Every structure is written in structure tokens, then in C-alpha cells.
Amino acid sequence: MVMYRGDKWHGIMTYFFEMFLQRFKYCYNFVRPADRLWGIRLANGSFNGMMGMLNRKEVDIALGPFGVSYDRSQLADMSHPFMFIDHRIMYPRPQVEPDLRGFYRPFSPISWVVTFSTLLAVFLCLFAIAIITKLAMSDRLQGHPPTFTNILEEGGRIIRWTYGILLSQSMSWTPSQGSGTVLLWIMFSFILSTIYKSNLKAMLILPKITIPFDTVEELVEQDSIEYYILGSTVIHQVLRDAPPGSLYRRAYDKKKGILSGSLTPIAFTLLEEKAAFMTNTLVIKSLMEMAFVKEKDCSQATTREGYLKLFMGVILLPKGSPLVDEVNRVVQAVFEGGLMAWWEDQALRRGSICFNTLATDRKVDLRPLSLEDMYGIFLLYAAGMILAAIVLAFEVINRKVSGEENRE
Known part of the structure; x- marks a missing residue:
């Protein structure tokens, strides 16, 4: 990638080109395509961007790096591959959000159902024991059977005791019958409340960060984050030309739009709209570098899984160019010496750090409760x-x- 800042050209491919010039002593002039695009085949059969410039013989070499595609191989000669370009989805880094159901989450839904079912069962058991005991005593002493009011009062005392013990409350009254059930319920409630409080504390200290999607399929199925595609690239062409109804075609049809041209306005657009972006990892690192400069933080994250893997980065030259062998010799030296990875680290140091920071990584600072x-x-x-x-x-x-x- 080559970018113009101030009065100088910068980027990974400028390092490569400088090495190429030192070896072969050519004079050169950087030419930027008017539309700022890599280039793909259009509906009328022509090419835009750097591919169009190659096709029209306006330039002798297109640095790229380019992903390999059939259309590009038919139009231009390709150098040996010197990097493997993966494609991922970049999106706003998820943050810890307030959770309305935070008090509910320490237990799963089935655990809550079992807990309250047990509460009901214990109440019914103690209530039945109490009523049977009162009826037996009234028969033995030939007294009046318990009235409806007595039954309601007894039921009220039992339910208040059962619920209070579950909430670890000190109760002034304890059922005098069913001592085994009473003891088991006290032990069960103590263990349950201890586990609940421990889980709730852990969730408050280290809250779970929800990742919105991690694959193209999940991206297409969700509606919370809109996304763009980098235009005039391999990913643009693959998604556009995918069969109707396929996953990639659905991803293309659901996009918010296509962003192309200079990466700086693209980075600012994504930050402003909090949108996701489908592109290759090299562009993602460049965008993260720009976002870090503006935000002073790694505000973007990427999916852990890639798609369209192992698209080889190459340099393109016009068909039959005499420079192919010379470029390949430099490419081989760069590849074998591991220089491309080193240049990438030098040019995109902060972007590489943000790229390798997982979306679930959280800051050390504690978040105050809102x-x-x-x-x-x-x-x-x-x-x-x-x-x-x-x-x-x-x-x-x-x-x-x-x-x-x-x-x-």
C-alpha cells in the first residue's frame, strides 16, 4: 500500500519499491489513479482503478499489493506472491454495556425454574404437614377443627418463613413440624444464596463482553450493526458475482454501501457511523492505525475467523512486461528475508497491536455502575x-x- 502524506509517499510498498530501485537504478514517478481504486472488471468489460491504468498502458507497474483473481490474471502479469492476504470483518470494539437482567444472570433460566419449583414444593410440604397435624390434634382432643382463617394464617406464616430463609433473612418464627424438611431447606437456601452472591460479584467484577458476530453468516443474520464493503477489490468482486441466494451474495445485497478511494475518509466514516467493514487484513491494520491516531485507543476489533483465505499478495505488470523477472528477483529476496512482515510492523505498529487485541479484551480500569x-x-x-x-x-x-x- 502506498499513501501520500504531506510531501512524501509512505506505506509498505514504498519500502519494496525503494529496494527495487536501489538494485536496478530506474527513474520513476508515482502516479495515483484518479478514482483511488485497486480495480475490478466493470459491466462493460473495462477495468477501473490501477487495473484500468495497466490495461491502458499508462503505468509500468502497479504496486498494490493485489489479491489474485481470474480477471486480473487475464489482464496483467503477476509477480511471485510475497504475502498471504486474509479477509476479515472489522467492527466497533464491543464495550461493557449496562445489563437490565444483571441480577438474573447468575443462574440459567432452568436453574431459576428449579429454585422456585423447590420453593413451592417446600411450602406445600410444610403447609400440608401443619394442616394434617392440626386436624389430628383437634380429633384427639375433640376440639373444633381449624377454621379457614386459621388455615390462611398458617399458610401465610409458612410462605413468609420459606421465602425469608431463601433470602437469608432472620426469621422469628420457625415451623414446629417437619423438622427434616426445615433443616434441608435451610441448608439448600444457604448454599444457593452463597453461590448466587459469588456469581453476581464475579459478573460485576469481570462482566461478559458480547461479540456481535464472528463469521460472514452471523454478520448477515444480525441487524444491530450495518456494514460496508471495500470497493473495487477482490472481496467486492467475489461478493458481487456470487450466485443468487448464496451466503456471499446475501452479504453483498444486505450491505449498507461500498466505500472506496482514500483510506483516511473511510476510517473517519466507519468511526462516525460505528459501522462494520469487509476487507482484507492489510487494509484493516491501516484503518486501525488511523483510528488509533484519532481516538488514542483501539476502538476497532476484527472477527477471529477469516474468509477468502490465502489470497496471495502480488504486484501487477502489463502483459509481456520486461520488468517481470527483475521484480520477481526482488520479491524473492523480500519474501525469503521476511522483510514484508518487518516493514508492515514498522509502518503499522499501532494498527498491528489493535489487530491482535481480541475483541473480548477489557481495560484494567473498573467501570462505575450507571x-x-x-x-x-x-x-x-x-x-x-x-x-x-x-x-x-x-x-x-x-x-x-x-x-x-x-x-x-
């Missing part, structure tokens, strides 16, 4: 207040019923 983090607790509190109001209404009705029975 109001949104407390919404779940507030909703739970509101539900508790509603339940308390229902219980209060029940107790008022119960007192009225008890008063009427006493007057009778």
Missing part, C-alpha cells in the same frame, strides 16, 4: 412493593373476615 445497571433492581423492588401491597390487602380482608366470625 443508572441503567440498576434498572433491573428497581424493577425487582417495584415487583416486591406490588407483592407487599397484595399481601397487605389480603391481611386487611383477613382481619375483616376474622372480626365477622368472632361476632357470630
Whole structure:
């Protein structure tokens, strides 16, 4: 890649070209395509970008590096491959977001179902033991059987005790019957509450970061992040020419748009719109380098899995160019000496660091809890207040019923 900054040309391929010139002593002039594109075949059969310049014999060499495609191989001679270009999806680095269901997440849904089912079973068991005991005592002492009010009061005491023990509350009353069930419920509640508090604390200290997608298929299926494609490149051509209904064609049809030209405005567009980008890893590192300069942080991440793997980076020359053998000798020396990786590290040091930083990596700084983090607790509190109001209404009705029975 070659970029113009200030009054100088920069980029990985300028290092290669300087080495080529030192060896063969050619005079040169960098020419930038007017449309700032790599180049693909258009509908009328012509080529745009650097490919079009090669086709029209306007330049003697196109540095690229280019991905290999059939159309390009028919138009130009290719150097030996000197790098392997993978394709990935770049997207805004996911952040720790407030979670409305944070208090609910320490247990899975089935665990909550089992917990409350056990709570109900313990209540019914203790309630049944209490009623059977009262009925047996009334028969033995030939007294009056328990009234409906007595049964409700006993049920209320048992449910308050059962629920209170689950919440680790100190209870002034304990069921006198079913000591085995009582002991097991106390032990179960203690273990359950300890596990819940430990898991909740761990989730608050190290919250889980959700990755929006990691494959092209997941990108197409989701709707939360829009994405662009780098225009006039191999990925653009492959997605555009894919069979209708295929994964790549669906990815092409669902795109928000195509970005092409200079990488600087592309980087700023992606940052502003918080959009994803489908392109090769070299372009991704360049965009991450620019984003780091602007944001002072690794604000972008990439998918862990690539697609369209092992597209070899090559230099293109017009068909029959006498420079092919000379370029290949330099390419071989660069490849065998590992210079391309070193040049990449020198030109895109910060971009390479951001590229190799996983999307799930988090900063050491602790995130203060926001109001949104407390919404779940507030909703739970509101539900508790509603339940308390229902219980209060029940107790008022119960007192009225008890008063009427006493007057009778």
C-alpha cells in the first residue's frame, strides 16, 4: 500500500519499491489513479482503478499489493506472491454495556425454574404437614377443627418463613413440624444464596463482553450493526458475482454501501457511523492505525475467523512486461528475508497491536455502575412493593373476615 502524506509517499510498498530501485537504478514517478481504486472488471468489460491504468498502458507497474483473481490474471502479469492476504470483518470494539437482567444472570433460566419449583414444593410440604397435624390434634382432643382463617394464617406464616430463609433473612418464627424438611431447606437456601452472591460479584467484577458476530453468516443474520464493503477489490468482486441466494451474495445485497478511494475518509466514516467493514487484513491494520491516531485507543476489533483465505499478495505488470523477472528477483529476496512482515510492523505498529487485541479484551480500569445497571433492581423492588401491597390487602380482608366470625 502506498499513501501520500504531506510531501512524501509512505506505506509498505514504498519500502519494496525503494529496494527495487536501489538494485536496478530506474527513474520513476508515482502516479495515483484518479478514482483511488485497486480495480475490478466493470459491466462493460473495462477495468477501473490501477487495473484500468495497466490495461491502458499508462503505468509500468502497479504496486498494490493485489489479491489474485481470474480477471486480473487475464489482464496483467503477476509477480511471485510475497504475502498471504486474509479477509476479515472489522467492527466497533464491543464495550461493557449496562445489563437490565444483571441480577438474573447468575443462574440459567432452568436453574431459576428449579429454585422456585423447590420453593413451592417446600411450602406445600410444610403447609400440608401443619394442616394434617392440626386436624389430628383437634380429633384427639375433640376440639373444633381449624377454621379457614386459621388455615390462611398458617399458610401465610409458612410462605413468609420459606421465602425469608431463601433470602437469608432472620426469621422469628420457625415451623414446629417437619423438622427434616426445615433443616434441608435451610441448608439448600444457604448454599444457593452463597453461590448466587459469588456469581453476581464475579459478573460485576469481570462482566461478559458480547461479540456481535464472528463469521460472514452471523454478520448477515444480525441487524444491530450495518456494514460496508471495500470497493473495487477482490472481496467486492467475489461478493458481487456470487450466485443468487448464496451466503456471499446475501452479504453483498444486505450491505449498507461500498466505500472506496482514500483510506483516511473511510476510517473517519466507519468511526462516525460505528459501522462494520469487509476487507482484507492489510487494509484493516491501516484503518486501525488511523483510528488509533484519532481516538488514542483501539476502538476497532476484527472477527477471529477469516474468509477468502490465502489470497496471495502480488504486484501487477502489463502483459509481456520486461520488468517481470527483475521484480520477481526482488520479491524473492523480500519474501525469503521476511522483510514484508518487518516493514508492515514498522509502518503499522499501532494498527498491528489493535489487530491482535481480541475483541473480548477489557481495560484494567473498573467501570462505575450507571443508572441503567440498576434498572433491573428497581424493577425487582417495584415487583416486591406490588407483592407487599397484595399481601397487605389480603391481611386487611383477613382481619375483616376474622372480626365477622368472632361476632357470630
